[in-house]
Amino acid sequence: MKLLGSGIFKGMAVTLENFVRSYFDRDRKHHLFTKEYAWKSDAPADQLPARADTTVTTRSRNFPMLLHDGKGSEDPMASIRCVACQICERECPPQCIFIEKEYDANGKFVKRPVIFDIDISVCMSCQICVEVCPFDAIVMNSEFELSNNDRFNGLLVRRDALLKSNDYYHRIHPEEAQERDDRMAREKAEKEAKQAAADAAKKKAAELAAEKAAELAAAKPKVDPAAPTATPQ
Amino acid sequence: MIEQVAFYILSAVAVLGALLAVSRRNLVHGVFALLLFFAALSGLFVMLLADYVAAVQVLVYIGAVGILLLFTIMLTEHVTGDDLRRLGVRGWFWGLLLAVAVPAVLILPAVLNEKSAKAAPIVVAQGNPALANNATQANTVKALGKVLMEKYVVPLEVLALLLTAALIGAVAVAHAPEKDASGKDTPA
Amino acid sequence: MIDTLIHILALTAPVAMIFASLFAFTTWLERKILARIQNRIGPNYINIPFTKFRKTFGLLQPAADGFKMLVKEDIVPHGADRFLHLLAPILALVPAMMVLCLLPFDLPFANESMKRIHAAALDNAVLLFFGITSINTLAVFMAGWASRNKYSLLGGMRAVAQMVSYEIPLVLSAAVVIMAVGSLSAQKIVAAQSTHWFIFTPWGLAAFFIFFIASLAETNRSPFDLPEAESEIIAGYFTEYSGFKFALFFLGEYLSIFAINGLAVTLFFGGGNGPWVQAHPWLSCVWFLAKIFGLIFIIIWLRGTVPRLRVDQLMAFAWKFLMPLSILNLFVAAVALKVQQPWLTWPLCALVLYAAAHGLSRLQQKNVGPRTYQYAE
Numbered sequence: 001m002k003l004l005g006s007g008i009f010k011g012m013a014v015t016l017e018n019f020v021r022s023y024f025d026r027d028r029k030h031h032l033f034t035k036e037y038a039w040k041s042d043a044p045a046d047q048l049p050a051r052a053d054t055t056v057t058t059r060s061r062n063f064p065m066l067l068h069d070g071k072g073s074e075d076p077m078a079s080i081r082c083v084a085c086q087i088c089e090r091e092c093p094p095q096c097i098f099i100e101k102e103y104d105a106n107g108k109f110v111k112r113p114v115i116f117d118i119d120i121s122v123c124m125s126c127q128i129c130v131e132v133c134p135f136d137a138i139v140m141n142s143e144f145e146l147s148n149n150d151r152f153n154g155l156l157v158r159r160d161a162l163l164k165s166n167d168y169y170h171r172i173h174p175e176e177a178q179e180r181d182d183r184m185a186r187e188k189a190e191k192e193a194k195q196a197a198a199d200a201a202k203k204k205a206a207e208l209a210a211e212k213a214a215e216l217a218a219a220k221p222k223v224d225p226a227a228p229t230a231t232p233q
Numbered sequence: 234m235i236e237q238v239a240f241y242i243l244s245a246v247a248v249l250g251a252l253l254a255v256s257r258r259n260l261v262h263g264v265f266a267l268l269l270f271f272a273a274l275s276g277l278f279v280m281l282l283a284d285y286v287a288a289v290q291v292l293v294y295i296g297a298v299g300i301l302l303l304f305t306i307m308l309t310e311h312v313t314g315d316d317l318r319r320l321g322v323r324g325w326f327w328g329l330l331l332a333v334a335v336p337a338v339l340i341l342p343a344v345l346n347e348k349s350a351k352a353a354p355i356v357v358a359q360g361n362p363a364l365a366n367n368a369t370q371a372n373t374v375k376a377l378g379k380v381l382m383e384k385y386v387v388p389l390e391v392l393a394l395l396l397t398a399a400l401i402g403a404v405a406v407a408h409a410p411e412k413d414a415s416g417k418d419t420p421a
Numbered sequence: 422m423i424d425t426l427i428h429i430l431a432l433t434a435p436v437a438m439i440f441a442s443l444f445a446f447t448t449w450l451e452r453k454i455l456a457r458i459q460n461r462i463g464p465n466y467i468n469i470p471f472t473k474f475r476k477t478f479g480l481l482q483p484a485a486d487g488f489k490m491l492v493k494e495d496i497v498p499h500g501a502d503r504f505l506h507l508l509a510p511i512l513a514l515v516p517a518m519m520v521l522c523l524l525p526f527d528l529p530f531a532n533e534s535m536k537r538i539h540a541a542a543l544d545n546a547v548l549l550f551f552g553i554t555s556i557n558t559l560a561v562f563m564a565g566w567a568s569r570n571k572y573s574l575l576g577g578m579r580a581v582a583q584m585v586s587y588e589i590p591l592v593l594s595a596a597v598v599i600m601a602v603g604s605l606s607a608q609k610i611v612a613a614q615s616t617h618w619f620i621f622t623p624w625g626l627a628a629f630f631i632f633f634i635a636s637l638a639e640t641n642r643s644p645f646d647l648p649e650a651e652s653e654i655i656a657g658y659f660t661e662y663s664g665f666k667f668a669l670f671f672l673g674e675y676l677s678i679f680a681i682n683g684l685a686v687t688l689f690f691g692g693g694n695g696p697w698v699q700a701h702p703w704l705s706c707v708w709f710l711a712k713i714f715g716l717i718f719i720i721i722w723l724r725g726t727v728p729r730l731r732v733d734q735l736m737a738f739a740w741k742f743l744m745p746l747s748i749l750n751l752f753v754a755a756v757a758l759k760v761q762q763p764w765l766t767w768p769l770c771a772l773v774l775y776a777a778a779h780g781l782s783r784l785q786q787k788n789v790g791p792r793t794y795q796y797a798e
Contacts, residue, residue, distance in 0.1 A: 004779050008727060015458045015726045022457045261566055268559065288549040296555025300581055303562055374544050374605055
């Protein structure tokens with residue numbers, strides 16, 4: 001028989017242990033989730049670590065960012081993953097995303113966003129955009145120094161500010177990024193294999209049809225010599 | 234001097250609260266005005282050196298009755314009272330009659346009995362210095378308990394029985410519908 | 422006359438100041454303890470203005486918060502009841518301050534005549550305490566109603582239902598002590614515990630448990646923080662409050678926590694009684710505050726541990742568990758006070774109360790089974 005209220009006391013023992021050990025347990029003391037803030041005045045400006053890279057745990061998720069596959073100083077728009085499908089815009093619960101598609105001179109959709117705005121004063125960090133994106137183009141950032149003097153424009157993040165390289169993503173969320181890359185590679189391989197299989201099947205079918213047509217042509221050449229040779233379909 | 238000033242302030246607040254309570258169209262405002270009246274009344278009880286009654290007044294009337302009134306009002310429509318029609322002539326007639334009759338019934342015995350007519354609030358506070366000086370020392374609660382448990386024990390028990398019956402009745406009325414065999418609530 | 426007024430001022434003003442400054446300290450303490458329970462650090466540095474010194478352990482955090490509250494814009498929702506919206510935070514704060522003066526908090530400089538006019542010496546101090554705390558309920562309702570916001574109103578209604586329900590076990594468990602002492606005066610209750618605190622009696626221990634749980638609900642503390650449940654109704658009754666009005670609510674809430682724990686200390690832990698008080702009377706108020714902070718630590722600890730109750734669980738717990746148990750405890754205490762044999766009363770009382778508590782909890786679990794949903798299937 002369980003003692004009345006023993007569940008609560010058990011839970012309280014767990015929290016008390018956490019409380020006490022966070023002060024005295026050397027192991028736990030150095031693994032508190034909070035990391036010390038890197039003060040600007042404490043270090044010369046050129047030696048400052050990139051904030052989001054080092055001062056935040058890799059489990060931190062703040063606001064969304066857009067990914068591109070470019071390296072170094074390449075034009076990020078050349079390799080942007082977003083194709084302006086607007087799924088995230090439609091799924092966003094607080095409707096903080098605004099997207100406009102890009103068209104070339106002929107009025108043809110070029111599968112890139114010309115405008116991609118996220119209002120981070122509205123965003124509630126739910127990650128639904130990340131969940132629904134079929135192109136792995138939008139993921140969560142962990143940048144936290146977002147204070148701004150301009151309440152409206154300062155908190156409206158534009159496309160170019162949202163664009164971050166895949167390398168940056170690997171730095172801030174290594175495990176998640178690796179997992180995502182692996183999955184993308186796997187899917188790509190699967191797709192290619194499928195494509196190759198389909199191509200092979202197509203080729204085979206074409207060969208088969210050609211053979212059949214050749215057989216047919218060979219079988220009845222006397223009936224109608226003027227008949228055109230069957231084209232393989 | 235101070236007692237008199239306090240008495241007049243408290244009385245003014247009480248009258249103001251009572252007037253607001255009946256004149257405000259907004260029911261919630263009316264209840265809060267009524268509670269102001271209760272608070273002033275408990276102040277007057279303190280001036281009568283009935284501190285126990287004052288405490289009970291706050292506990293029961295402001296803490297319980299007021300909350301109950303507010304709860305009931307939240308269950309009704311037209312809380313803000315904007316769309317209520319005005320009282321007709323008949324309403325005014327009966328209302329005034331009641332307004333005169335109830336105080337008359339309450340005051341009449343006191344007027345008839347000269348002894349209690351003299352026991353006005355200020356007279357008690359001023360004319361009884363022994364009581365006034367010993368305000369915090371006098372064990373009024375104990376005396377009250379003795380009276381309730383000895384002289385008035387029968388009325389007290391009858392009242393307790395009545396309240397218990399009311400409590401059980403309220404529970405019976407509000408009781409949830411019986412569950413049927415499948416364990417689901419049957420719609421009320 | 423003037424003497425009396427000065428005495429009253431000397432008795433009340435320090436109490437208000439001490440507890441108001443302890444409020445700031447308590448918010449800091451709460452954030453620190455909660456942080457450590459969750460393996461975080463909590464507030465740990467605030468710049469001292471105009472200096473580069475910032476290793477203050479976050480002790481200046483309450484000051485910074487207070488300043489922020491003061492300069493924040495005061496927003497009153499469109500269509501709100503402006504007067505009641507203003508009145509509610511004041512009404513929440515004033516009773517909390519008033520009841521603090523009812524605690525038998527012996528200020529070091531108080532002489533005999535001052536002690537005599539101290540409100541704790543009042544013949545019905547405990548009753549007045551419960552009366553004045555019940556005004557708090559009204560303030561909460563007023564805030565909820567005046568904001569003209571459905572979440573505020575829901576929070577207000579929840580608060581009223583909860584506070585009214587938990588007042589009954591609260592008062593009934595305090596009544597045990599009053600019965601043992603035979604007086605409602607806080608000073609006499611403390612005097613009666615000069616040698617033996619009531620927490621060390623079987624009925625006192627049970628009454629303290631009930632009182633403590635009910636006081637958590639009465640002050641809207643976790644796990645009974647339904648009126649301000651962030652995940653359900655934003656911030657409950659003070660959703661629409663900002664700036665200084667919000668600060669007043671916050672202050673009022675913490676002052677009522679001090680007050681109700683002060684009453685718990687008075688009733689069960691012997692008030693300012695403790696070692697060396699006979700030799701150094703000024704230790705009395707130190708002991709009193711230390712005991713209050715001991716209880717507050719438990720409250721914060723509980724907040725870091727237990728999840729929030731559901732509304733029906735909350736009500737069932739008050740009416741079907743705490744209330745019968747506290748009534749039973751009244752009878753148990755009456756018998757134990759007559760018998761006066763510790764070796765007999767301890768096992769007997771413990772057995773009766775535990776059996777009752779066990780039975781009541783079993784009774785509540787009778788209908789618990791797999792949940793059925795009407796619409797969500």
